[in-house]
Amino acid sequence: xxxxxxxxxxxxxxxxxxxxxxxxxxxxxxxxxRCYYCMPEEGIDFARRKDLMTFDEMLYLSSxxxxxxxxxxxxxxxxxxxxxxxxxFLRKLSQTDNLKEITVxxxxxxxxxxxxxxxxxxxxxxxxxxxxxxxxxxxxxxRRDNFDGVYASIFKLLDSGFDIKxxxxxxxxxxIQDIIPFIELTKNYALSVRFLEEMPxxxxxxxxxxxxxxxxRIYEYVAGQYTDINRLISDANSTSVNYKIPGYAGSFGIIPxxxxxxxxxxxxxxxxxxxxxxxxxxxxxxxxxxxxxxxxVSAADLxxxxxxxxxxxxxxxxxxxxASQGDIHTSMSVLGG
Numbered sequence: 166x167x168x169x170x171x172x173x174x175x176x177x178x179x180x181x182x183x184x185x186x187x188x189x190x191x192x193x194x195x196x197x198x199r200c201y202y203c204m205p206e207e208g209i210d211f212a213r214r215k216d217l218m219t220f221d222e223m224l225y226l227s228s229x230x231x232x233x234x235x236x237x238x239x240x241x242x243x244x245x246x247x248x249x250x251x252x253x254f255l256r257k258l259s260q261t262d263n264l265k266e267i268t269v270x271x272x273x274x275x276x277x278x279x280x281x282x283x284x285x286x287x288x289x290x291x292x293x294x295x296x297x298x299x300x301x302x303x304x305x306x307x308r309r310d311n312f313d314g315v316y317a318s319i320f321k322l323l324d325s326g327f328d329i330k331x332x333x334x335x336x337x338x339x340x341i342q343d344i345i346p347f348i349e350l351t352k353n354y355a356l357s358v359r360f361l362e363e364m365p366x367x368x369x370x371x372x373x374x375x376x377x378x379x380x381x382r383i384y385e386y387v388a389g390q391y392t393d394i395n396r397l398i399s400d401a402n403s404t405s406v407n408y409k410i411p412g413y414a415g416s417f418g419i420i421p422x423x424x425x426x427x428x429x430x431x432x433x434x435x436x437x438x439x440x441x442x443x444x445x446x447x448x449x450x451x452x453x454x455x456x457x458x459x460x461x462v463s464a465a466d467l468x469x470x471x472x473x474x475x476x477x478x479x480x481x482x483x484x485x486x487x488a489s490q491g492d493i494h495t496s497m498s499v500l501g502g
Contacts, residue, residue, distance in 0.1 A: 175233055175234075175468065175472060176233055176234035177230075177233050177234055177235070177434065177471065177472065177475045178475070178476070179444070179475055179476060179477070179478035180476055180477065180478065181478075181480060183429075183430070183431070183432065183478075184234065184432060185234075185235070185432050185433065185434045185444070185475055185478075186234050186235050186236050186237065186432050187235065187236075187237045187238075187239070187402070187432045187433045187434070188227070188230050188235045188237070188238045188239070188433075188434055188435075188436060189238075189239045189241055189433055189434070189435045189436070190223065190227065190238055190239070190240055190241065190436050191241045191242055191243065191435070191436065191437045191438045192220075192223065192240060192241070192242060192243075192245050192248050192251060192254070192438055193217070193242045193243040193244070193245065193247060193248040193438050194209070194211055194212050194242070194243045194437070194438050194439070195211055195242070195243045195244065195247050195248070196242055196243040196244040196247065196272065197244055197247055197272070197274060197275075197309070198244070198272050198274075198307040198308070198309050198311075199307065199308040199309065200294070200296070200306055200307050200308070200334075201306060201308070202306075202334055202336070202363055202364070206308055212438060212439050216439050216455075217438050217439060218438060218439065218440050218455050220250055220253075220254040220257075222440075222455065222458055223254065223258075224254070224257055224258060224261070225458070226436065226454055226458065227258060227261055227264070228261050228262070229464065229467055229468060229471065230434075230471070231261050231262060231263040231264045232262075232263065232468070233468060233471065233472065234263075235263075235264070235434075236263060236264065236265040236266065237264075237265060237266045237267075237268070238258070238264060238266075238267050238268075239267075239268045239269070239270060239292075240255065240267065240268070240269045240270070241269075241270045242270075242438075243438070244271060244272050244274070244275065245269060245270070245271060246271060246274075246275035246276055246279065247275065252279055252282055255267065255283070255286055255288065256282075256286050259286045259287055259288070266290070267286075267287070267288050268288070268290040268291070268292070269283075269288060269290070269291050269292070270291075270292040270293075270294070270332075271291055271292070271293055271294075272293065272294050272307075272315065273293040273294070273295065273314075273315035273318050273319060274311055274314060274315060274318075276291055276293070276318065276322065277318040277321055277322060280321070280322060280325050280327070281325075283327075284325065284326065284327075289326065289327050289328050290327070290328045290330075291322060291327055291328070291329055291330075292329075292330045292331075292332055293315070293318075293319060293329060293330070293331055293332070294331075294332045294334075295315060295316075295319070295331045295332070295333060296333050296334050296339070296340050296343070297312075297333075297339075297340045297343045298316075298343050298346045298347065298350070299312075299340075299342075299343065300312040300313065302339070302340055302343065303315075305339070306339060306340065319331070319356070320354075323354060323355070323356060329356045329357075330356065330357045330358070330359060331347065331350075331356060331357070331358045331359070332359050332361060333347055333358060333359065333360050333361065334361045334362075334363055334364075335360050335361065335362065335363065335378045335383055336363045336378065337377060337378055341378070341386075344360065344383070344386060344387065345387070345390050347360075347417070348387065348390075348391075348410065348413075348417050350415070351409075351410070351413045351414060351415030351416060351417060352410070352412075352413045352414065352415075353414055354414055354415055355414045355415050356415045357407070357415055357416050357417065357418060358415070358416075358417045358418070359405050359417065359418040359419070359420050360383050360417065360418070360419050360420065361420045361422045362378065362379055362380060362383075362420065362421055362422045362423040362424060363378070363423065364422050364423050364446075379421065379423065379424050380406070380419045380420070380421035380424055380426070383419050384406075384419055387408075387417075391410055393410065393411050394408050394409075394410060395408060395409045395410075395411060396408055397409055397416060399418075401430055402430050402431070402432040403427070404420050404421075404422070404427045404431075405418030405419060405420045406418060406419050406421075425447070425481060425482035425483065428445075428480070428481035428482050428483075429481070431445075434475065436454065437450075439453070439455060440453045440454045440455025440456060440457075440458070441453050441454075442454050442471070442474055444474065444475055444477075444478035444479070444485075445478065445479060445481075445482055445485035446482065446485075447482040447483075447485045447486040447489065448479060448482075448485030448486065448488055448489055449485075449488060449489045451474040451477065452470060452471075452474045454467075454470070454471070457470050
């Protein structure tokens with residue numbers, strides 16, 4: 166499939182006038198962890214190979230999105246680096262016209278082995294999911310004993326010049342005692358730790374998450390330990406409210422992922438490894454672009470399909486959740502984070 170290289174005057178704007186210029190692209194639903202908040206311990210019914218988009222299809226769709234104003238793509242999973250062929254794909258993706266930045270979200274088990282090639286491609290920003298600084302709690306949360314390797318890889322990536330963010334999902338009886346140690350990690354290391362509210366995307370059919378640890382309580386907990394906290398100026402589309410302890414090399418942020426206070430400025434759109442396009446994490450898929458693509462539609466018709474889907478985006482995550490009719494328990498590894 167040819168890569169489109171002519172900038173379109175059309176951009177992705179929803180009915181509330183918000184432009185979407187940030188694509189989260191999942192390259193696989195598979196992962197070598199089984200984090201309790203992401204999927205059941207026994208795993209999920211992973212997509213068949215024929216149902217996954219090929220890398221050529223992903224490249225073509227990425228070029229279409231960039232033609233429509235997308236300038237940043239985050240590669241997600243599952244765990245992106247478990248899919249064979251990921252590095253040649255990233256190299257080709259980096260050559261896409263109008264694409265200014267590629268970032269990656271990983272669990273840190275495999276990203277280190279690719280660090281030289283990632284730097285060569287120009288990918289320097291990696292988000293690593295890490296929910297505890299305790300080997301025992303890490304194993305309980307991920308259901309895997311990989312803490313030592315993940316922890317060591319963080320500092321190797323930092324030493325190599327990567328911009329590292331650690332994502333920590335906060336939950337009662339799981340890792341509250343790790344919050345302050347995470348912040349103390351930023352004392353000597355120029356990394357960012359972001360604390361996320363727990364969300365109901367674990368692939369089970371249970372009830373919604375009902376956590377007392379919302380963004381307000383997380384901040385109050387931190388403020389109870391530090392007398393001086395500086396709030397940082399964040400980008401207009403940032404999902405996190407960011408802070409810094411004076412004198413510390415790094416920073417920390419809090420993401421109200423369940424409270425959804427950032428919906429009004431959200432500029433994200435999500436494409437799953439099987440082609441499902443979501444205009445909101447809490448909403449249902451609005452179109453399957455894999456199916457549209459495999460019908461052999463023209464580039465113009467494909468653009469129009471995407472533009473139409475985006476134009477109907479709901480006002481916020483609560484309205485999107487209502488549209489999903491309560492069916493929001495899909496595994497995060499399927500949604501792509």
